[in-house]
Amino acid sequence: MLTIELPDGSTRQYSQPVRPVDIAAEIGAGLAKATLAASIDGRVVGADTPLPEAGRVQLRILTKKDPEALAVMRHSCAHVMARAVMRLFPDVKLAFGPTIENGYYYDFDMPHKLTEEDFPKIEAEMARIIKADEPFERQVEPREKALALCQQLGQPFKVEHIETGLSQDPTLSFYRQGEFIDLCRGPHVPGAGKIGAFKLLSVAGAYWKGDAERQQLQRLYGTAFFSREELDAHLARLEEAKRRDHRVLGKQLELFSVNPLVGSGLILWLPRGAVIRGELENFVRGELIKRGYEPVYTPHIGRVELYMTSGHFPYYADSQFKPIEISEDERYLLKPMNCPHHIMIYKSRPRSYRDLPLRLAEFGTVYRYEQSGELGGMTRVRGFTQDDAHLFCTEEQVADEFRSCLEMTQFVLKSLGLDDYRVRLGFRDPKSDKYVGSAESWERAERALEEVCRGMNLPRLDIERGEAAFYGPKADFVVADCLGREWQLGTVQLDYNLPGAERFGLEYIGADNTPHRPVMIHRAPLGSMERFIGVLIEHFAGAFPLWLAPEQVRVLVVSEKVEAFGRQVEQRLREAGLRVTGDYRAEKIGSKIRDAQLKLVPYMLVCGAREAEQGTVAVRDRIEGDLGAMPVEAAVDKLLAEVAAKTVRKVVRSEFGGQKKDASGTDY
């Protein structure tokens, strides 16, 4: 006897074998027709999956109202896409084709190079398949038969996957749809007709099983929704995200520039971008002083031997600019990190426990030779400035210092209204040999770090193996850009290795008058100025809060007759320390307002004959519009107060998740 519990709390009992689709039909013909899949005890399955013969299960019939059903439908759409591609092109070998955050992809190996020009053809074929509405039929085979089937189908990737990734599975499932049959875990919607509005988005290379040593496949990306309206809304969101892209806004608003003659991945900060960076640096510097840090300055290069000692040179030679060679035994490296220099400042004299914790801070510019394919905008560059600091402390001080670093990072992000982030604990991958230091010191560091983090209220905290720095575990603040790509910003890293005897051999004299080894913490709340401001541009969609805005206020004169008054107002604002410009062109006021709005200037001061006579200005807020006239001094006070408070009035949220594999609808 099987007892089915439905979401409304009602139960049904069956002594015959039964499938979700049968139960849906019992409830009503309408539901049966709308059924796309089912959830048994929280597990998403096809609507025709036999239910257990006995026991008690919770069943949900999934229709297009359920988010799980969308993922199932998209996976079915990926199959339809693969079927269409196989119909149109010869010798197509199928790899994986899962559902992802906002759609799906399928990887192919085929002689024809897919381009966007092929999309309409493929989409038309997909539409034909969907119109034909053939069912997705599940078929389960024992290993041997499955293997033979894949061989017979001429699908070497599927054969390999059965032999390797699925070596433990006694039976394997296939889904057939007309002439198309594919090794697939499922589930799928009952028939192709359930697929709604779809669109192919892009084609790109991808490696088989993610291994760069292996052959490269063609990955076709698409998305699908149940309705045309939802698809259009999604495409509109993508367009909106593109408009907010920091590379687009950075050019439009003249914030930064990259020039091939200077070198790719090397940012030129234009005056307006430099203002934002300068303000942020001032803000962070103020916090550092309050929190007991000591600013230092160090050079951009150092002897190769320094990085031999630190381990940077041997471990990361590939991703560094080649050394500058003066003579055979005199070579310099552009610094890839600031810590060795700061360590040498620590070592510039003997240290006592009374000196600790010692906190050395520097906006330090570092250079890393990133792979060319990785470069882009300000978020992945070859030269960047970290808001870096290194803390040297005793073992007893580690937890408090680490916690206060995390708190400072949280404070800084909160001050900018950046609260849409997750915290990733990067631990070492025990299987890898890229790390320095003993297993014991790693375990100690990871334990200490996890304990501190668990004790704080950090959003979406999770541990990721293999994400550690080579010298120690870390806590990263990760944010997504407007296209859903994740970036590490702030970071706090624990280091028991660089101070060690086999590296720099740092010491301090303890209260017991004997030498002890300090512990190091590396931390950067913003991460790098380049990446942080890139993300910030998207976060604010270019409309920065008043205290950061490159141009805070613009004086607009209604006619040239009041230019003299306008210039007086402009001068008064400049004296008050505001970043101000004036628009005295022979244009109409509406045109000047439009230009200032488009340049995202936070405030406009409109000056006409009335204002000139009364010594007032008509304040226009970029967001709220016309605020009416007020005395010049009142306007100055209002703006200065908003600057001082660092008020954040508006942010733009990222509407896209990452392109990570979805849990459901994954091919084998």
Added chain:
RNA sequence: GCUGCUGUAGCUCAGUCGGUAGAGCGCGUCCUUGGUAAGGACGAGGUCAAGGGUUCAAGUCCCUUCAGCAGCUCCA
């Protein structure tokens, strides 16, 4: 680094079959002197990314390099 796409005025882009280069915005000058998101006229501005090749002729076709974009791989 790999695969694919792209590179034309300051910006966004058009440019047919290979036949000596175009728009809008911006910029400059002049007219207009105005009241909260585009007033009007005229004008300047190009080594068509760079180099090589095919051709009577190349922005257009081919090759190489550089750069950008998407994804993969990597990422202290």
